[in-house]
Each structure stands twice: as structure tokens, then as C-alpha cells.
Amino acid sequence: MRKFLRIRIAFIFLLLPFFTNAQTDVNQATTNSDAVVKYPQFQFKGLFQARFLGALSDNVDVLGLHHSTGEVTQSSFDIKRMRVGLNTKLSENTEVAILVNLADFKSDPKTKVLENAYAKYTFNKYFAITGGQFRPAFGIEELVPVDIIKSFDFSNQYYEFGKNGWTSFQIGASATGSFDLGKVPVSYAVSVLNGNGKNQEKDKDNGKLYSTRLVFGLSKLHKINLGLNGGSGKVFDQDVFALGADITSDFVLNDAFTFDLQIEYKQGTNHNLYFSLPAEARTKNANDYQMRGYYIMPNLRYRINYKKLSSLELSCRYESFDTSFKLNSNVRQTYTPMISLEFGKAYTGRIEMGFEIDRFDKNIPDTTMYNDNLFIIQFQCRL
Template sequence: MNKSLLIKIVFVFLIAPLFINAQTDNTTAPEDSGSAVKYPQFQFKGLIQARYLESFGTNVDVLGAHHSTGEVTQSSFDIKRMRVGLNTKLSNTTEVVILVNLADFKSDPKGKVLENAYGKYTFSRYLALTGGQFRPAFGIEELVPVDIIKSFDFSNQYYEFGKNGWTSFQIGASANGSFDIGKNPVSYAISVLNGNGRNQEMDNDNGKQYATRWVFELSKRYKINLGLNGGIGKRADQKVFALGADITSDFKLTDRFTFDLQIEYKQGTNQNLYFSLPADARTPNVDDYQMRGIYFLPNLRYVVDYKKLTSLELSCRFESFDNNFKVNSNVRKTYTPMISLEFGKAYLGRIEMGFEFDRYNKNIPDTSYYNDDLFLIQLQLRL
């Protein structure tokens, strides 16, 4: 039997119980201590990120694009995200999640707006199945909502790997869970994805991308975790791959001071770039087009708890990323120092201020591959 067909059959048998049990579970509720829990349960969520941008780069606009004519917009107010979401628990094991970003309507909304749209069935801590459009686990950032990250936005590598079907919002199915090896907990995720981005009518070829992530706890006291990511697949009969490794840690220095650190490395095929080039302008082998990047994100947090001010945070992410290091290398180094004021618990309100400095090995006029100095103030409110 064809290996690819066998994998698909196994996945169908894994997902089938999700829909079978969903039909039975949503009509009954488990009893706990004599009290029945009523389903369905609804939880509404919302997020707004409004910001002010000012570019100090020569002839570079607020979006990072260089204009040799000198006609540029170097200061602007902007709404980065306006999200509305609904989490519905149909039973104690079945949930449906929907998330849209209304700020995407300010530009061409095609392939945008709808972010999460998936169902999840949890058998136990060892196994849960997810199907639909979701963020597959393939690194640190994929498991953290953008409203609680320690910087203004996700890294450059996150978005580039998203264009290539490994991160961000993708359509497919996933199995995840956790178990113990001795006294050490291990979590895992295995995903099968179309690999051609979100909100697509169908896969654009018969190739699929298979991704996995494993996280090992190295120290419970300092919350040190090691993450390993790997993926293989096909795009238009071309073999593609991605891999990565990351470390997170969280040190409590005093009762009020904590220091956490994220380090993440990724490398993989840049098939998105390869297929965007004319056939006569590229090499025959897609493996010649590869991207790689690494970033360090240290964050110092001081708990204030003075009136409405909850905490003060200082962070500075350093990232080095190259989207085509084999054929036409042009390393982009990005420094993002930021100060953040938190109001309320769990970033209910947040004011962030800082800079984003971009430095390229080679400046390319009239493109986004150009040195830039950007100042940002961002207001965030969530519910």
C-alpha cells in the first residue's frame, strides 16, 4: 500500500472518534460532587492593538519600504489587530474555537480575517485531536497568543515560516498531549497540514506537510524547557523540510523581580520564495532556497501593584534572519528594545513603547530590504 495513503487512513481512524463522541457528549454532562455542569458553555474574547508609528529611516516609510522618490509616510496611527473570538465547550471534552481579526479589512481581506476555526476533542492528558484552521505547534511563538508575548509582535522568522506552511494559521489536523518519563514531563504535537496558508478553498497541490514538536522539562525550579521541532513534506512534487530548537527559562530573582529568556533557532526550505520566481530565474532544485534564523528575547519583569499599575517590563529582542542564505544571502538583523506597562491581571491593559532597528547586509533601494529605524507606541486592551 502507498505510504502516503496509509498515513491518511490512520489519521481518519484517529479523528473519527472526535465526531462520534461529540454527538453523544453534548447531550449529557458529567456530575461532580453532586452538581451537574450545563453545556454548551460560551466564552467571548476580544483584543485591540492600536499604535503610533514613526520612521526615522532616510526615505523609508512606516511599513519599512524604501522610496527613492522621497515621497514617504513617516508617521501614522494604525490599528494592528481588532480580534473577536468565541470559545464554545460542547461538553467536558469537546470545544469549538472561532477567532477573526477585523483589522484585516483595512486592506485586501482575501486570505485574511478568519484566523482560528477548529474543533478539539480531548480524550485525556495523553491525547487530544484538533481539526480545522489553527496554529500548529512548531516553536515557542506558536503556543503563545500575540497579546502576551514579550515584544511588539512575533519574530521575522515566525512570519516567514508561516508563508511556507509551518507556523501561523494553517488548515489541517493535529494530535497533541503530554506524559511523564520518570518524573520529567514531556509534551508533544503531531500535525498534518495543507501547507498553503489560511482561508484557502482547498490545497493547491496533493502534497501535505507533516510537522511535530516535542518539549522536555529540564528544570522545574527555573522552568527551563527544551523544544525540538521537525517537519517534512511535498510542494508541487518538490520535497521540503523545516527544523528548529528552542529553550525557555523563567528565573525568580526576588519576590518582585523575575527574568525570563527565550532562544529559538529555525531552518527550512523557502518554497514560497522558490515558486514565486520565474522558472528561468531560479535553480532547478528547491533545496537551494533555504531560510534560517535565530533570536534571543530576554525580559525583566518588576511587579509594582500600585493602584491600577500591575507591573513594569523591559525587553530587547535580537534577531538574525536570512530568507535565502544559499543563493542570495542578505542577513537581516533586528533589534527591538521595549518598555511595557501592565494594567490589571494577565495583560488586561498594556502600554508599550520602544524601537525596531533593522540592519541588512545589503540595502536594496525601493524595497523593504532596507535599513530602518522605527519608533512605536502601542496600546493593548483585551478581554
């Protein structure tokens, strides 16, 4: 009996190393597997933008408002953005994003502050769906964060189309994806939106805005992309529309210099203007009030990589925009020359200096439709 017991104990000790090694291999495999697919994954983001503004035109303040009488604020420091964001990847296919701009507390925060609040599920490269509050794809600027654009801020047309529900932060759903059309890569976005801005309790009516964007990669070498946008919908039983086209390119001139160019055109119903007018002061058709405009923005980048200074950029955006070109037309031409110093990588630190010069066909006293010249120094940090 004792001999049999000793044999059993010896047999166990003989096999024990094999069990130990096998368990170790299982643990290592589990650990390695967890290292690859461990969820949730968190990515924190932040952006700080502060500016000094100097108005150089008589009787026009730093916000572009003309004053016939009274004192005018012609110099001011301003916090443009103080954003904090969190992107959470819940699984390989599911992500949730939130973005707030704390600088919006400086004015009435109602319908402000919260910017991104959406969930996205990616089935594959051909199809993904996003729902919540986000920036729908309807042009170049909607796909680029404001902290890496080549100018001080987005264009006039971006904000005006945002007021009409096509761009900026909107509530709705969107399907996106990419595929190849022969040898041409194509990406698409199809969106359905409430169309009345961010942080709204509900849609203002039963009408919705439907939009589509297609981007064709025409040249991989020079990164030439052609974008086409179209949209239609109803606002308080009025038919509305929007359309646009844009092209981007990026040319590497040599090891130090690169040159990129953006050109964009948009046109659409300005139903925001239409419904802001008294019923007796407007026509019966909202499409009598149409906005249209275009901008051209060349940018020259010189890589320096001297100590902490990464690059020097020179840009000058020219924009022509009319909020109602069919009735009471008043074209606004805006020139925005700017020089930018980049510190670190991907605009981690950035100092920008330049001008915003507005010229209107007709100056309207005591409004923002008045010629002005604004000097701007802007500093930003991002993570």
C-alpha cells in the first residue's frame, strides 16, 4: 500500500512540470490576447485657443459690428475654445465620443457647450453607422478639426450653412464607408438630420434634412480629391436644398516645402434667414432666399525642425459669400492672410498672426455688414 502511494506521489511530481508549463503557456496566451483586444480603450483630447483682437477700422468693434454713436471696443483678449474630449472604443467595432467646449460658458450656454455626443458602429470598411450629435460630412471643413485648419477659423459659408442645418454640429444619423470604383477610391456619407443645430430638446418640426457626400481620390501622389455634396429636405413645409463641390490637393515640392490648395463652392436655401423675417416682409417661397459662395485657400509649408520649432506656414484664404443673392444681394469678400509657427508635431503648439479683412458691396450702418479690418494673434495648444 505504501509502495503504491509512493508510486502515485512520484508520478504526480513527474507530471507536475508539464502541467505547470502548460498552464504558463495558457496564461501567456491569455495575456497576449488580452493585450491585443483589451477593451474599453480611452483616448483623451483637449484644445486651448486664446486670441488677441485689434479692430483697425473706425467705429467697428472687434466682433465686426459697426457703431454710429457711442464707445467702441477695438482691442480685446478672448478665449476662443477650451475643448475637452473623450473617445471610448468599447469593442473592435463600437466607439463613443464626447466633446465639450467650456469657452461657451462666457455667453449664454443654452444650446452650446456640448458639441460631439455620438456612437459609431463599424461593420466593415464599406459601411459604418453613426448616431447622435456630430458634424455631418458636407464639405472639406466638416471633415477637419478646427485646430488643424490652415486659417484662424472656419469660413463664413461653413457657419451660415451650419445655421441652416447642413454643417457644424447637428443631431441625426449617418452612414459612411469607402469602396473602389475601378482604380478610383471613393468614400461616401449619407445623413439624415433634424437640421436645427446642437443641444436641442427636439426637432423644430416634422421635416428632416437629407444629405449625401461623395469623395473621389483622383491622384494618390498629389492627394487630389474631388468632393460632391447634395441635400434636400423640408422645413415647416417649405422645400429646401443645398449643394456643393470642392477639391483639395497637396504637392510635395521638395524635402522642405509642401504646397496644398483648397477650393470649395456651396449654394442652398437660406431658410434660417427666411423664417427670421416677418411673414408680411417675405415672399411665399423660401427658395427665393438663397445663399452661395466659394473660397480659395492656398497654403505653403516650410519644414524647419529647428529646436522646438517644427514648421512655418503661410496661407491666404479668399472668400466670396452672399447670404441672399436673389433678393437684397450684398456680397461679402473676406481676405485672411496668416503666418503660422508650429511647435511640436501635428500642431501641438501653434502661434498664428494675420488679418481678417471684410469688404461688402453695401455698407449697412449699425450691423456686421460693414467693411472692417481685424488684426489677430492666436495661440493654441492641443493634445
